Amino acid sequence: MLSKGLLHPDSSHDQGIFKDLTEHAICFETQSYHLKHLVGQPERFAKFSLKIKDFFLDFSRQRLDEHVFNSLIQLAKETKACQHFSDMAVGKLVNTTEQRAALHTGAREFSKHDLKVGNIDVSSEMDRVNREIKNFSLAVHQGTLKGSTGKCFTQAVVIGIGGSYLGCEFAFEALKQSIDPKIILHFLPNVDIDNFNSIIKKIDPETCLWIVISKSYTTTETMANLAQAQLFLKTHGLFPEDHLVTVTAKGSPGDDPLNPVLAAFHMFDFIGGRFSVTSAVGGVPLSLAFGFDSFERFLKGCHAMDIHALTAPESQNIPLVAALISIWNTFFLHYPAQAIIPYSSGLSKLPAHIQQLYMESIGKHASRDGQFLIQPAGSIIFGEPGTNAQHSFFQLAHQGPAFPIEFIGVVKPAYTGACAESKGVSNHQELWANMIAQTLALAIGKEDTVPAKSFDGNRPSSLILIKDLSPESLGNLLAFYEAKTVFEGFILGLNPFDQFGVELGKVLATDIRREIQLKNQSLKNKWTNELNYNFEHLEDAKKFYLDTLFKGSLE
Numbered sequence: 001m002l003s004k005g006l007l008h009p010d011s012s013h014d015q016g017i018f019k020d021l022t023e024h025a026i027c028f029e030t031q032s033y034h035l036k037h038l039v040g041q042p043e044r045f046a047k048f049s050l051k052i053k054d055f056f057l058d059f060s061r062q063r064l065d066e067h068v069f070n071s072l073i074q075l076a077k078e079t080k081a082c083q084h085f086s087d088m089a090v091g092k093l094v095n096t097t098e099q100r101a102a103l104h105t106g107a108r109e110f111s112k113h114d115l116k117v118g119n120i121d122v123s124s125e126m127d128r129v130n131r132e133i134k135n136f137s138l139a140v141h142q143g144t145l146k147g148s149t150g151k152c153f154t155q156a157v158v159i160g161i162g163g164s165y166l167g168c169e170f171a172f173e174a175l176k177q178s179i180d181p182k183i184i185l186h187f188l189p190n191v192d193i194d195n196f197n198s199i200i201k202k203i204d205p206e207t208c209l210w211i212v213i214s215k216s217y218t219t220t221e222t223m224a225n226l227a228q229a230q231l232f233l234k235t236h237g238l239f240p241e242d243h244l245v246t247v248t249a250k251g252s253p254g255d256d257p258l259n260p261v262l263a264a265f266h267m268f269d270f271i272g273g274r275f276s277v278t279s280a281v282g283g284v285p286l287s288l289a290f291g292f293d294s295f296e297r298f299l300k301g302c303h304a305m306d307i308h309a310l311t312a313p314e315s316q317n318i319p320l321v322a323a324l325i326s327i328w329n330t331f332f333l334h335y336p337a338q339a340i341i342p343y344s345s346g347l348s349k350l351p352a353h354i355q356q357l358y359m360e361s362i363g364k365h366a367s368r369d370g371q372f373l374i375q376p377a378g379s380i381i382f383g384e385p386g387t388n389a390q391h392s393f394f395q396l397a398h399q400g401p402a403f404p405i406e407f408i409g410v411v412k413p414a415y416t417g418a419c420a421e422s423k424g425v426s427n428h429q430e431l432w433a434n435m436i437a438q439t440l441a442l443a444i445g446k447e448d449t450v451p452a453k454s455f456d457g458n459r460p461s462s463l464i465l466i467k468d469l470s471p472e473s474l475g476n477l478l479a480f481y482e483a484k485t486v487f488e489g490f491i492l493g494l495n496p497f498d499q500f501g502v503e504l505g506k507v508l509a510t511d512i513r514r515e516i517q518l519k520n521q522s523l524k525n526k527w528t529n530e531l532n533y534n535f536e537h538l539e540d541a542k543k544f545y546l547d548t549l550f551k552g553s554l555e
Helices: 016-027 066-078 081-089 104-108 122-142 166-175 193-200 220-235 280-290 292-311 318-332 350-362 394-399 427-444 471-492 500-524 540-551
Strands: 049-052 055-058 155-159 184-188 208-213 244-249 263-267 337-343 380-383 405-410 461-466
Touching: 016 066, 016 318, 049 318, 055 318, 055 471, 066 081, 066 318, 066 471, 081 104, 081 292, 081 318, 081 471, 104 122, 104 292, 104 471, 122 263, 122 280, 122 292, 155 220, 155 280, 166 184, 166 280, 166 292, 166 350, 166 471, 184 193, 184 280, 193 220, 208 220, 208 280, 244 280, 263 280, 280 292, 292 318, 292 471, 318 471, 337 350, 337 427, 350 380, 350 471, 394 427, 405 427, 427 461, 461 471, 500 540
Parallel strands: 155 184, 155 208, 208 244, 244 263, 337 380, 337 405, 405 461
Antiparallel strands: 049 055, 055 461
């Protein structure tokens, strides 16, 4: 039985933990609770940091004290967060609105536990798909699978949007820092024809695979880009079936023998798109890029964090504690946004992935049993690698409206060559000097009689450290953010696995698409009465935009 959660309208908000946290949050408006005083307290760092093998979380510069921390842990217990996470990991129905399990952890389950969803043996199916991925990627690397003209594949374009590419792109950009790709990946998510144009300038049509990722094989943007890719292949005298690979649901149009492709791999309803990096969605591209062994190491890194999230007690559970801090910052300290700043260019695509993972999962106004929450959930997630971010928006971070920041540091860089020194330090040391300094400056601030040079401080941050950019460390990091997001959803009392909020725009786009389709038909069939079809009957805004589209000019 799922607990109601913090934001459920029937929860007791005038008593208990909610009341306690609300009242204690008022204390943090006083000067005595300023971070410049808190961070100097004895053993503050030891009390407010957590570590497991090769992963470290320092939250000593968050605006909380032992009372708040203990109350948050009690909140996790009262909302049964760990029990719900355990239920999720054994395949129980936790996606209540869609009547599905949410078993992304099953994609990297190395404990060999029996996992079943309905009649599906999850462990067996994952093993089957992974064997197929391993054999396929090996055949491509060895040159036994080739394109239409007999040339070996050297590149691949991933056609997919949202969860069908964001996590995979993050992992590819990070892994290529330490592992040389065997196949170079490009990503084609946007239906914008100029996204396609930028891709085809980088590839050799004869040596390029096209990996189409869509569970239903009906996603509008993906199908439009697939049609464009097929036209491109045919224009170059190539057979699409020799260059197309699909990752899709069993029995979908992309898994139809009547529409042959080079290979088809299955994805499943019980793994949502934004949680699908460790399924075939990430497995096929990443195994092609780095070999299946590297992908398997990535899975094992995820599994290690999954086990920690499942077994650690609440006060020692790193993703759970991070979720509780997010809840404290959002619903009690009322910060509307949070930044993710990785001090590693290899992690440059991480903020975009977490943006979707978190905002699509937690950005809800309905409880999991279908009632309106007492207030909408979630916050705005954005980010940029450090030190780039320091020269982009840290002016606002220090002197504008405050927002919490998660800094991410990589202990060992991928670069192993000779290192120059500037001002007596290497580049990596300079990077860390800036990262550490920013966390302190945000917390402590600086007084100055000149307002422009004064910094009020008291701006919260956490610091996450991972060992390196190895597959294992990146798996740790990915699974941390997945678990953090899921824990937060369970505690708040919403369903972190559905995404009905993305549907309304799609419905409205269908109507507008129909108008454009009719106009296209009238232009093709000039001898019919359809020639007179125009946009006059539409309201002014739609008419202006569609007229401008067909004119190709703002004149």
